[in-house]
Amino acid sequence: MSRVAGLETRRGTVTGVMIRGGRVIGITVDTLGEIEIQALVIATGTFLNGVIHIGPEIIAGGRIGEPPTTGITEVLVRAGLQAARFKTGTPPRVDGKTVDTSRCHEERGDETPVPFSSFGPPSALPKRPCWLTATTPKTHEVVRKHIDEAPLYTGQIQAVGPRSCPSVEDKVMRFPERSSHHIFIEPEGLDTEERYLNGLSTSFPREIQEEIVASVPGLEDARITRYGYAIEYDYFPPQQLRATLETKRIKGLYLAGQINGTTGYEEAAALGLMAGINAALAVKREEPLVLRRTQAYIGVMVDDLILRGVEFPYRIYTSRAESRLFLRNDNADIRLSRIAHSLGLLCRADYERVLAKERAIAALMKGLRVTRWSVEKLEAIFGPRGERFHESQALETVLKRPAVSMEDLWENGLEKATGPVEASARREAELLVKYEGYVRRCESAAGKLDELDSIRIPASLNFQTLQNMRLLSRERLDAIRPETLGQVARVPGITAND
Ligand SMILES: Cc1cc2nc3c(=O)[nH]c(=O)nc-3n(C[C@H](O)[C@H](O)[C@H](O)COP(=O)(O)OP(=O)(O)OC[C@H]3O[C@@H](n4cnc5c(N)ncnc54)[C@H](O)[C@@H]3O)c2cc1C
Missing domain, CATH: 3.50.50.60 (FAD/NAD(P)-binding domain)
Structure with a gap:
């Protein structure tokens, strides 16, 4: 920074x-x-x-x-x-040297990770695998036996937690029909042997965390380096x-x-x-x-x-x-x-690259519309996959077939018609062609949403004075003070009648 x-x-x-x-x-x-x-x-x-x-x-x-x-x-x-x-909450961490990975399933990351940003080179960091294991009936037995010591269940913790990653005690108690839940053993970093037990978030007392960890295949002898905990804020x-x-x-x-x-x-x-x-x-x-x-x-x-x-x-x-x-x-x-x-947050050179990509997509889309291949050529390439052609076709039409990909067209001569186009632009054009109908429907719905959002509500409007509206709706709108008509429609409880 x-x-x-x-x-x-x-x-x-x-x-x-x-x-x-x-x-x-x-x-x-x-x-x-x-x-x-x-x-x-x-x-x-x-x-x-x-x-x-x-x-x-x-x-x-x-x-x-x-x-x-x-x-x-x-x-x-x-x-x-x-x-x-x-x-x-957060799970316990363990010393990776004490994990028996022979009892777990290796989970490697993507061979070619898609970077979060379109700008700059993809990450060159070396990759380390995660290991998949799971809770056992023994884990669930430990949780149930000690549930009255779990702060989540004793009333010690009052606040609500995330739905997306419940604690192990919550998973066992809320889904009693399940006898096992996944646990990913993840490296904490490149320069440490510490492992994060994703899926085993807990706020049980330390000695019970020891029992829970030891009940999981591969973690029988694992040494806990940091205990899990819950935090209210x-x-x-x-x-x-x-x-x-x-x-x-x-x-x-x-x-x-x-x-x-x-x-x-x-x-x-x-x-x-x-x-x-x-x-x-x-x-x-x-x-x-x-x-x-x-x-x-x-x-x-x-x-x-x-x-x-x-x-x-x-x-x-x-x-x-x-x-x-x-x-x-x-x-x-x-x-x-x-x-x-x-806003000055993207430099000219990066912006130029995006504009060039847009131009390349437009040129490629045009190329797909105007380039026709003969029946013989189409049959020769796609016939072995069971695709049949009775007349020459524009490549845009050919690409709509599920069995045909942009790379097929590219490798078989499309490049000659369009000149070089980078892979990300080819992928984008392929999606636009294959899902054209859906994308168009989506754009039309988006247009209607944008129209409502472009109608601004004056900041001085007193919602309480809107006599034709239900009292409850007026109070809701007064509390939230939406700034556009689109926002009004999305306030929970506001109906078309309002
Ligand atoms: C162990 C753990 C694992 C997680 N794993 C994932 C995951 O895999 N995927 C995921 O999407 N999310 C994960 N999360 C959640 C995610 O980390 C948080 O939701 C996110 O980091 C919240 O970001 P934040 O900027 O609001 O707060 P934080 O990242 O918590 O940053 C708050 C910062 O404010 C500083 N601060 C606080 N008070 C003051 C003060 N008075 N003066 C100056 N500085 C102050 C603190 O020092 C801290 O640096 C995890 C969280 C934890 C704890």
Whole structure:
């Protein structure tokens, strides 16, 4: 971070937030004293009033071995925000040298990993395998026998945890019909022998964690290096945020990551990016950046959070997006680079590469439409696969057949008609041709959604004065204060009659 040009970094623990007249004006940092600010992004993860549970032990902490952040929730609550509690958990770690991998199934990563970013070379890091094992009837017996010592079941932990990765005690008790659950033994890094037992999150007392681990094939003699634990922490229900991630009550204050009731790396990274962009734009007095649901998964997530809130820690899934045929990882660069470049977040050279890719896709699509191959050529290539042709066909039509891929056409001479086109553009064009009907339907639905989202609701509108609307709906809208007609339609409980 310190190498990024134009970015000044300081280190320290924030001990106070100063708010005056409904606006954030400063922070206090233990090592630096008071700092005046125009905008603040808080991204404290599990640190706000964090409480760790290991069996009956209750330890104040933001993560194991690190103190919690206290006092900040209280300042924000005094300024009018509402706080709530969630919980999350982590599994025990073991010494890899004590794992018997001969009793586990080797799980290798992708041979050619698809990088998260379209820019820069793929990761050149060496890869290490994971090992798959599973809980046994003995594991389940240990859990059931000691369940009244599990903080989740004694009432010691009150908060709700993520649905996507329940603790082993939850899995055993909630799914009694299952006699086994997967456990992935994952390396913690390249330069350590420590292993993470993915799937075995627990807050049982230490001696019971020992019993549970020893009941799993391959882990009979494993030495626990760190015990699992659960952690309860404060978050701020996200209906209190605008689509920019600025709080509605405190101007200049943005919240990002787990503090918004989410869980996960991608969620935290995306929210941090958006809060950071919008905080910077606000300081520069420029228009905010709000991505639409039809434009990016980030748009789906932010919209879900601010309109629907969260009952348990939120994760983004493809199923949450209406336009998921359009929101693909292979076209993320085409969808979003223009915005990134206009904000100064993507350099000219990278942006030019995306524009070149767009041009290549257009040229390739045209090539597919205008290039026809004779029956003889088509039969010679695809006949051995059982494909029959009765007349010459445009390659666009040929490519729609499930048995035909872009690479088939490419290897058999399409390249001569179009000139060189990089693999990612070929893949993109292939998807556009094969799923043309679905993509078009998806685009048309997205157009309708965008239309409703383009109708802005005046900030001064008093929802309570809308006499034709049910009282309950008026109250809901008044609390959430949607900013567009599309958002109104997505507020839970608002119906077409409203
Ligand atoms: C063991 C473990 C494994 C996980 N595995 C996965 C996984 O496989 N996949 C996945 O998607 N997610 C995983 N998660 C969840 C994911 O790590 C979190 O949801 C995500 O990192 C939250 O990001 P964040 O930025 O909100 O908070 P964090 O990443 O927790 O960062 C919060 C930061 O705020 C700092 N901070 C707190 N208070 C102050 C203060 N007062 N002053 C200054 N700094 C402060 C802390 O030091 C910390 O660096 C895992 C979490 C844990 C604990």
